[in-house]
Amino acid sequence: MKRGLIPWREVRTWECTACGRCCIGYRVPLKMDEYIRITKLYGYDVVEVGMGKVYLRRGPDNRCVFLRPILGRWVCTLQSMKPLACKLYPFRIYMRPIYSREDGSAYNYRGKTLHIYLDPHCEGIKPGRPSEHFVRHILPEVVEIGLGLRWKQRYTTSRRIHWPL
Ligand code: SF4
Ligand code: SF4
Secondary structure (H helix, E strand, O other): OOOOOEEHHHEEEEOOOOOOHHHEOOOOEOOHHHHHHHHHHHOHHHEEEEOOEEEEOEOOOOEEOOEEEEOOEEEEOOHHHOOHHHHHOOEEEEOOOOOOOOOOOEEEEOOEEEEEEEOOOOOOEEEOOOOHHHHHHHHHHHHHHHOOOOOOOOOOOOOOOOOOO
16 A cells, blocks of 8 residues: 655665564565576475465465574575565655655656655654665665666665675
């Protein structure tokens, strides 16, 4: 649901705390190439089909089957093949504003105007005036991942746990 999304200009910064909440109860859709890569390595038990789409399977506790508790934090053990939907969370990129033309979501990337919002359910969001780090590092990385120009995450993954990518 789009209502409640926060325009990026209302966010000071964001950092994933590895709370793992976004990996509970959420159906992660897979693109075809992601589906092929993941099932080739992990088999078909880790995916499920519904409404004509393929998703990562959730366990009996409703958590994604790739979520594991490590060092007191919840860690994604699919790091090297993390689906695009997971890499982008809690960010959403749209071609048009969802509230109004001046809702603080407009973001210029190489002459193209995109509209960026954050899902308010993520605990890593710090409200306020956008910091230099957020504008210079985090937002460009989100956009480049979303546009398929970049694959590796540097600023958009949790730094609480050092995980070999
Ligand atoms: S993206 Fe947000 S909700 Fe998901 S694990 Fe990180 S802090 Fe938690
Ligand atoms: S693949 Fe990783 S980030 Fe995505 S829902 Fe599963 S555990 Fe969470």
